[in-house]
Amino acid sequence: MDAIEQDWRFAExxxxxxxxxxxxxxxxxxxxxVLAEFGLHVTGDVSTPALPPAPQLALVIEDFTGEMKARGSVSCFCAKG
Structure with missing residues (x-):
């Protein structure tokens, strides 16, 4: 397994x-x-990395339905790539 694959597995x-x-x-x-469960194996002389703490994120939910209803129409823009 290459270093990029290891990085992705640890990120997961x-x-x-x-x-x-x-x-x-x-x-x-x-x-x-746990590392082995993710396909990452450490040898006896290598220390395991610490997991970084979870970020403190605020969840923001915006309700745009009121504005759409006030205008009397709903528009949807879709693009096919």
Missing amino acids: LVALSWIEPALSLRYAQNPSQ
């Missing part, structure tokens, strides 16, 4: 650990095993 692990607290906990308890 990081992203999943942010949305699945149980995965993050399992990684804290046994990182080598």
